Amino acid sequence: MRSVRVGPEVFGGSDPVIVAGPCSVENRDMLHQTAMVLSSLGIRLLRGGAYKPRTSPYTFQGLGREGLEILRAVADEFGLSVVSEIMAVEQIASSLEFVDMIQVGARNMHNFPLLSALGRTDRPILLKRGFMATVEEWLLAAEYVVKEGNERVVLCERGIRTFEPWTRNTLDVSAIPLARNLGGYPVIVDPCHASGRRDLIEPLALAGLAAGADGVMIEVHPDPDRALSDGGQSVALGEFGELVARIRSLGARRNPTSGH
Ligand code: PEP
Numbered sequence: 001m002r003s004v005r006v007g008p009e010v011f012g013g014s015d016p017v018i019v020a021g022p023c024s025v026e027n028r029d030m031l032h033q034t035a036m037v038l039s040s041l042g043i044r045l046l047r048g049g050a051y052k053p054r055t056s057p058y059t060f061q062g063l064g065r066e067g068l069e070i071l072r073a074v075a076d077e078f079g080l081s082v083v084s085e086i087m088a089v090e091q092i093a094s095s096l097e098f099v100d101m102i103q104v105g106a107r108n109m110h111n112f113p114l115l116s117a118l119g120r121t122d123r124p125i126l127l128k129r130g131f132m133a134t135v136e137e138w139l140l141a142a143e144y145v146v147k148e149g150n151e152r153v154v155l156c157e158r159g160i161r162t163f164e165p166w167t168r169n170t171l172d173v174s175a176i177p178l179a180r181n182l183g184g185y186p187v188i189v190d191p192c193h194a195s196g197r198r199d200l201i202e203p204l205a206l207a208g209l210a211a212g213a214d215g216v217m218i219e220v221h222p223d224p225d226r227a228l229s230d231g232g233q234s235v236a237l238g239e240f241g242e243l244v245a246r247i248r249s250l251g252a253r254r255n256p257t258s259g260h
């Protein structure tokens with residue numbers, strides 16, 4: 001298993017890594033409130049979308065470059081590292097200025113020119129699984145990055161599309177050990193996009209970790225009911241501490257020799 005370092009965190013090390021932040025960067029204030037809470041919980045990786053791949057072109061599309069500037073400034077204030085998604089080759093240059101780990105979203109897992117171009121950067125890549133992709137297709141997408149020379153790839157299982165209407169997607173738990181063992185990449189789990197439901201975030205996060213995930217990515221928001229995207233699957237900041245404690249306690253049980 002290769003491990004991937006981002007700031008002070010190591011994906012594929014002994015402890016599960018927690019990546020958290022809002023679905024979208026909406027403004028400086030909400031990101032600042034979020035970062036303050038995350039930092040007080042000892043979380044070092046701040047996520048937030050600036051370029052948003054929304055299903056409808058009529059919904060909030062993200063702040064673009066301004067969102068990346070806000071992310072960087074707020075993260076620097078709290079000593080955090082930034083994880084943010086880009087959707088196109090033309091967005092690579094601005095992401096290199098502001099982002100520590102570049103996310104490729106589910107909808108772009110098959111964007112081969114983007115993957116190859118990211119393979120020629122020096123930045124770690126968080127590659128989400130396409131919601132219609134097999135594990136083999138996902139691992140081959142990762143190879144597009146690695147083939148160009150960038151070996152710092154972390155995979156993220158975020159649910160696949162099934163016939164079940166009560167969840168947004170279906171978390172494919174078996175894909176976590178499969179992709180880890182067959183691909184040799186660290187794999188994290190995203191219980192928010194996998195379910196689309198706040199009440200399922202904790203059970204799916206813990207299920208993913210029990211199956212061997214190297215970390216979790218969780219959407220949090222100061223006021224989820226007013227979020228401009230994905231509020232229904234976001235944890236309120238005030239409730240996040242409890243979830244973090246449960247994640248860490250499972251991590252410690254999984255690995256009794258670690259520091260926690
Ligand atoms: C996200 O992380 O906000 C996101 C858009 O995820 P996905 O690409 O998995 O839908």
Ligand code: MN
Pocket residue numbers: 023024193219229230
């Ligand atoms: Mn989202």
